[in-house]
Structure formats: structure tokens, C-alpha cells
Amino acid sequence: MVAALVIGESLIDRVYRDGELLGEAVGGSPLNVAIGLSRLGHGVDFLTRLGDDAAGRRIIDHLQSSGVRLVVGSVGAARTASARADLGTGGAVDYRFDLSWELTGTPEVPPPQVVHTGSIAAVRDPGCLAVAALVDTYRLSATVSLDPNVRPEFIADAGSARERLIRLVERADLVKVSTEDLRWIAPDRAPDDVAASWLARGPAAVVLTDGARGAVGFCAAGRATVSAPPVPVLDTVGAGDAFTVGFLDALAAAGLLGGDRRAALRRIGLATLAAALRGGARCAAVTVGRRGADLPDRRALAGAPEPE
Numbered sequence: 092m093v094a095a096l097v098i099g100e101s102l103i104d105r106v107y108r109d110g111e112l113l114g115e116a117v118g119g120s121p122l123n124v125a126i127g128l129s130r131l132g133h134g135v136d137f138l139t140r141l142g143d144d145a146a147g148r149r150i151i152d153h154l155q156s157s158g159v160r161l162v163v164g165s166v167g168a169a170r171t172a173s174a175r176a177d178l179g180t181g182g183a184v185d186y187r188f189d190l191s192w193e194l195t196g197t198p199e200v201p202p203p204q205v206v207h208t209g210s211i212a213a214v215r216d217p218g219c220l221a222v223a224a225l226v227d228t229y230r231l232s233a234t235v236s237l238d239p240n241v242r243p244e245f246i247a248d249a250g251s252a253r254e255r256l257i258r259l260v261e262r263a264d265l266v267k268v269s270t271e272d273l274r275w276i277a278p279d280r281a282p283d284d285v286a287a288s289w290l291a292r293g294p295a296a297v298v299l300t301d302g303a304r305g306a307v308g309f310c311a312a313g314r315a316t317v318s319a320p321p322v323p324v325l326d327t328v329g330a331g332d333a334f335t336v337g338f339l340d341a342l343a344a345a346g347l348l349g350g351d352r353r354a355a356l357r358r359i360g361l362a363t364l365a366a367a368l369r370g371g372a373r374c375a376a377v378t379v380g381r382r383g384a385d386l387p388d389r390r391a392l393a394g395a396p397e398p399e
Contacts, residue, residue: 093343094134096162096203096229097125098222099212101139101154102172102190103146104328106383116383117153118174120210120240123329127336127374127386129158133343136200138162138225140193140218146171162198176328184328188245192218197225202232204349205339209238211245213259214252223255226262232350234342237263238335241272261292264356265342267335267371270301283307295356296364298371300334302327305398306372308364311357315365320376320396329384330375336386337374341367372398 099121106113125137137159141147143166150171154161172190179185192215206229212222226235239256246252253276260266266289273282286299290309300306305318342348345363347356373395377387387395 092133093204093348094201095125095128095205095207096136096138096198096200096233097121097128098138098194098206098208098225099210100172100190100192101137101141101150102174102188103149104174104176104383106176106178106328108178113178117150118176118328118384119172120238120332121208121212122150122154123332123384123386124207124238124335125159126154126157127333128339130386130388131336131340131392132389133340136160136162136198136203137165138194138198139165140168140172140191141166142168142171144171146173160200162200164196164198168193178326184326186242186244188242190215190245192216194218194221194225197228203229205234205236205343206230207236207238207335207339208259210240211242213237213239214246214255219255223259223262226259230262230350234265234348234350234353234356235263236265236267236335236339238267238331239272239276240269240331241275243275257292260289260294263293264295264353265298265339266294266296267298267300267331267338269331270299273299295353296359298338298368300331300371302330306334306368308368310359310361310364312359312361312364315361315368317365317368317372318399319372320398322376322380322396324379325382327379329386330379332384333378333386334371334375336371337392338367338371340374341370369398
């Protein structure tokens, strides 16, 4: 088990299908990763931005019920963020956000072995500047994990957002990115080519996920692939976050997380990378079989189908 610091947005998702409100749920990509890691037994501190309102208290209760520790200073926004998620065919989701993002100071938490961030927190002014500074602060002692999880509808300046993501890629040890994200980040290049070029910028491993088609991981030793287990899909909310959780959990089990393990992580072999990809795929398979971003605990993950 490892100590993790997750930095990023949390919000209330209002889910619609064909204009009908199906329900509300706690959401946010970094929050999902924090919840998922904690449910698997890792110690998780979560730095976010909440309002002192009913929505914020609902998010705090959700975090606490999964054992996540909310970092002091996370409550202070004018209002808690929200998102409208419209479900389409095949489990596709279209998001619209009401969110502001500000962070100040360095969190008073025990030294983490892994720091994870991404999504809106990585590109939204002014908080993204604090996120980048925190990544630099913790990079000497912790493995840095990044998931761009791009939300184009929330980005006013695409060029600036792309530059910020690339700077974080250069600071990261691990990057998980979807083919959909890369089609937005680099629309004129093949996703595999972009992922391979990112590896040359500094990460020990770059993982490219492609939904039901599985995932491919790139490292200095080469590339490894994994298929997605054939499971019934209720919706895809949180699937990418679940993959990140399973991937990090497998690397923790291999003893490869922590600043003092950076050299070993850079020497990761294809068999170990493939095992970590399978861990991510299994965690995602459980999540897509549930409504909403309901990431598995250790018992549910143990019963997940094994990908090839």
C-alpha cells in the first residue's frame, strides 16, 4: 500500500438521458481516482476546492465514507462545482460544467509516494498554476501520475491548454491518456505516435487507452498491449479513472512507486508493464458494469474478469 496525494476538482454530476434527469452523483476525475485508490486500501489525501454548502458537504461525506482524507484548506469556494452529463448511445457522455478552480499554499500532508492530477485542474486558471508548482514540489519524493482527461467544452484557450498539458507530461513519471484526448491534443497525428513521442519527453511509461479496444503501454523496453474484458457496459462514467487506479495499484504491488523507486520504474520491463495494464483493465471492467463512477473495492476487483 502507498501514500497518495490526489489534486483536482470535485463536483456534483447531474446525469440526463434524452433531457430527463436520471439522478445526481458525486463526481470529478481526480476525485474518482482518490476514491478508487482508497477503496483498494491505499492512504489517500485529496486536495480540492469545495463550497461550504449542501453539495460540498455531500462530497465530503462521500470521501469520508471511502476513507479519503480531505486536505485542510479544500473548503472555501463561493460554491461547489457541478456538471451536467448527457448520456448518449453506446455509453458516450457529453459534459457541461459550472466550475471555478483556485488553489493556494502547500498541503500539510504526510510525504506522499505518488501524486496524481489531471483533467480540469491541469489547465483551468488560476488553479492550474498552483497544480504545476505542487507537482514540482513533490516530484523529488513522489512518483507523478497524470491523466489529461481533456474537457474541450471547458477550455477557452486550446493552445494554452495544450502547452500546459505538455509541460506536465515532461514532469510526469506515468501518463495515462485516452485516444479521444489525443485526438483533441494532437488532431493531425496518430494517437500511437503522440504517445510514443511523449515517452521521449521524460515519463517512464505512457499508457494509451481506447475503450473497448483495450490499451497499449509504452516504455523504454518497448510496448505492451492488453484487451478489454468482454463485459456488459451500463455506462462509461469513471472508466478511465478506474483504469488509472488499477494501473497504479499494480505498480504499487510491484514496488515501483515513490521517488526513491524512480530509477527502477524507468527500467520497467514489458512483463511488469503488461501486468499493470491488466490491473487497469480489470478495474475499468468492474466500473463500466455499474451505474456511475462506482469504483471497486479489493473484494470486487478480485472477482473481475481477467483481460488478455
